[in-house]
Amino acid sequence: MLKKDRYTAFIDYFSEHQPNAETELNYSNPYELLVAVILSAQCTDKRVNMVTPALFERYPNxxxxxxxxSDEVFTYIKSISYPNNKAKHLVGMAKILVEQFNNQVPSSVEQLQKMPGVGRKTANVIASVIYNMPAMAVDTHVFRVAARIxxxxxxxxxxxxxxxxxKYIPKEKVHVAHHWLILHGRYTCLARTPKCDTCQLTFFCKYFEQNFLKTPKQNSKTLTF
Structure with a gap:
């Protein structure tokens, strides 16, 4: 299958079955999402959502x-991965947000990256989720799933x-395609044991073609449906 055909199949499938995919992080405004995304680095959204209610109550803006x-922030996020660094990043981010951006979370990926704890991936998430910009945040799920399929x-x-x-995803679909890839990687296309037996993308998936559609002599793997 040609790459353009895979993209068409990918977009068509998710546009029909998951048209309104969105982040699983809980937030009510751009500031809260920025905090949550910084905390989510190498940490699950579920864990972040357990921590942020108390954090947002104490620091609402x-x-x-x-x-x-940072020592005070640490007490609220100590169950998060790398809490010391993230506490410092959050305080530093907030100071720049106040001093340089008038308390407004910027939409520019370049401006977002001026804040501590905000790398390109985090900046793309904010630009995509808050401002619906055609920014593709590539985390481990996106990187893995995009290559596999x-x-x-x-x-x-x-x-x-x-x-x-x-380059290949239409601009108006990039912000939602990011979530399609993340959620598929989180619940179906797992890193170690992808659920190919229940996956609905096998009809165009390159990984499935290479591992399960070869002749018996070529393929030592088996798949039970």
């Missing part, structure tokens, strides 16, 4: 977060994968 210390080829880095994805 950038001003209150900027006025505290054949949307990317020989992409060695997240940036390389990002460039390939935004």
């Amino acid at each position: 950038a001003q209150s977060l900027a006025a505290t210390t 054949g949307l990317t080829s020989n992409a060695k880095t997240p940036l390389a994968a990002e460039k390939q994805l935004i």
